[in-house]
Amino acid sequence: MKTLKYIAILATFFLISSASARNIEIRIMQTSDIHGNFYPYDFITGHGSDGSLARVATAVTEARENGKMPLILLDNGDILQGQPTAYYYNYVDTASRHLAAEMLNFIGYDAATVGNHDMETGTKVLKRYASDCAMPVLGANIIDKRTGNPAFQPYKIINHDGIRIAVLGLITPAIPAWLPETLWEGLRFDDMEETAQKWLPIIKQRHNPHAIIGLFHSGQSGNILAGHKENASVEVAKNVPGFDIVMMGHDHRRENRKIANIARDSVLIINPANNANTIASVIMTFNVNEHGNVTGKTVKGNLLDMSGYKPDSAFVKKFATQKETVKNYVSQTIGTINKTISTREAFFGPSEFVDLIHTLQLAITGADISMAAPLSYDASIPAGTITMADMFSLYKYENLLYVMELKGKEIKGYLEESYGKWTNQMKSPNDNLLLFKQKVQSGDKSRSTLLYPSYNFDSAAGIIYEVDVTKPKGSRVTIKSMADGSAFNPEKTYRVALNSYRGNGGGELLTNGAGIEHSRLKERIVYSTDRDLRHYLAEYISAQKEITPKKLNHWKFVPEKWVVPASERDIRLLFNR
Incomplete structure (x- = not known):
């Protein structure tokens, strides 16, 4: 009888423990290299177009309304160049709040990075866009020469259900190989790997995050330009242990695979390519024990084709006036x-x-x-x-x-x-x-x-x-x-x-x-x-x-x-x- 009583008590203990342990799922969605494709309309050809932030808005709304998990939404730069929509609000209408920022705010982005084509607009336009954004625009390796500190916020900590996720933003440092110094005067662009090596210990010490995301406007690998590694995302993912996900951009190449870093940990590298034709969607699952400690995590990435999504009606209505303004401009x-x-x-x-x-x-x-x-x-x-x-x-x-x-x-x-x-x-x-x-x-x-x-x-x-x-x-x-x-x-x-x-x-x-x-x-x-x-x-x-x-x-x-x-x-x- 004593044995049966002991087994019953033990079973009850495990039931209580397992009931308090849980899994927490968080979705991370990423756009990159949008290049002014805000509307499902090509202002250059005058025809409808695939992709667009209007369709991204629909995918994001569906994920928020239908999903049972929190959503983190990120943009990876090169949003301010390409379609006349970006050009008009960069250089023609400089008094209004920047359309790109207004749209990201409307959809509810949590953070963004600076892309090389964003830097190409000049610091005046870029700073205006960044200040109009409700979320931080990140760039840990864009350094103010005068102070030696990042000119943009280096990272952001996002909390959901007690889970802390850090997002570190980096840009390809090859800017001097493409752009005149007049466009980035007073700045320098540090090596991505060296910058990540610097900031990850700081992030870990200050915030003890449960996961770290690299939001890098840089391609997978290749190209040394003017002494800078243009595409270093995979090198950073491999050589700087601590990243769970590296979200890439810049090279317009779709990617979704896992690699092992030098500590033999798995890192998901993912890239949705360009023009908002595709977005990255990642689900992170955190195993949390009865004491609230994260005991394990899994990462699963997916690329979502936007062609099957209709433009979001609220988005289209909200920005209809700006669309007509740009149509009149290009006409x-x-x-x-x-x-x-x-x-x-x-x-x-x-x-x-x-x-x-x-x-x-x-x-x-x-x-x-x-x-x-x-x-x-x-x-x-x-x-x-x-x-x-x-x-x-x-x-x-x-x-x-x-x-x-x-x-x-x-x-x-x-x-x-x-x-x-x-x-x-x-x-x-x-x-x-x-x-x-x-x-x-x-x-x-x-x-x-x-x-x-x-x-x-x-x-x-x-x-x-x-x-x-x-x-x-x-x-x-x-x-x-x-x-x-x-x-x-x-x-x-x-x-x-x-x-x-x-x-x-x-x-x-x-x-x-x-x-x-x-x-x-x-x-x-x-x-x-x-x-x-x-x-x-x-x-x-x-x-x-x-x-x-x-x-x-x-x-x-x-x-x-x-x-x-x-x-x-x-x-x-x-x-x-």
Whole structure:
């Protein structure tokens, strides 16, 4: 009997203990690289679009209303560039509260980070956006040179049901490789891994969190630019023990997998890519004992496709006035163009599209030579009226326009690097002209992808040259003369018009190609516009009233008997037509 009584008491004890122990689930949702895609409408093309914050609002509302768990909502930067919605509230209407901040506040975000394209707007715009946000905008490795402290809040602690979750925000430190210092004056960008090593012990000592999330505007891995690791998220996840989740961005690549860090702990790395077409959704489950202590936790990540979600009606109604304001802005007439132009032919030789940019850059600056690339993979401007919306097709980014002094031999090296990224070395007539990363058969639903982005495919105007694609990288370009027939001198210094991304080292055409040290690039800049190049292009077109695009034909691929049929094959692969 005593034995039975003892068993009954023991059973009762375990029942009471197990009844007080519980599991707590918390959902974390992340957007990244929204690039101004606030509405389910593309203000550049005038058509409906996938993704958008309007659809994210629906997914978030459903998660809050239908879920039995608290929700943490995070944005990972690059929200202030891309669609005219962002541009308008960055530079045109600077008196209103920033639309991006208003939308994040309406949806109820808990924290955000700074992206490189947010930094590209300049500190005045960025600080305005951050101050308009109801939640903190994080950036532990964006340092105020004057104080030595972070210029933005480094982390945030979020509490739900007694569970403390820390969110540490970091940005890719490669900003100086892309942006002029005038846009980030007074700041520096520290190494991500070193910054994480500094802040994790501080966070643990001060707050003893139950979980730590890295919110990093940086891709998985790769690229050393101007001495900075551009994409270091996986390195940080592996080399700095303590993170349960690393939420990535910047490289526009979907990812959802677990890796082991150096302490052999599991870390979820997840990336929803760009344009709010997908969002990251992570469920963390915490095992809590009868004393309230966390004894274990699990992490499960998922990527949610937004195409199945309807735009949130409350969101659409709330921001309907701003939508109409931006639609009116992009509908403004700039001038007219008497021929349809497209970036498609720019991959295979001179094109009216890129040569229009060359013509305008030379006219605006009076430079000897212009450098420009097809910034958009597949953009076009139809014949007829040119609107402000078309200007976003003509010029995708908010780059400044520079004039730099380069020697003739540096210009040749610059072009060698460009065409080395652009073209394959053809060893037979059946080879590809373009340098593909992946090829698919013509007619496949997916398209072939290039090894390097097209915004690094700079051609030149103002000089006459050939590109022999049968030769190896570094020896393909032969410059024959200046465009006016005068001699081209490798030792002469020329004034070259190009964008600020390139002038600050972007794409490494000036460093790896021209052989100029990154620290010396600033010395070569003799002129810079105060506003973005798109503004001056619109101004010039407006003054001209009518534009007649034409090919300058200052360069060509050779041998043509190989190049012409290869171009016909490659355009089918590249554009699936």
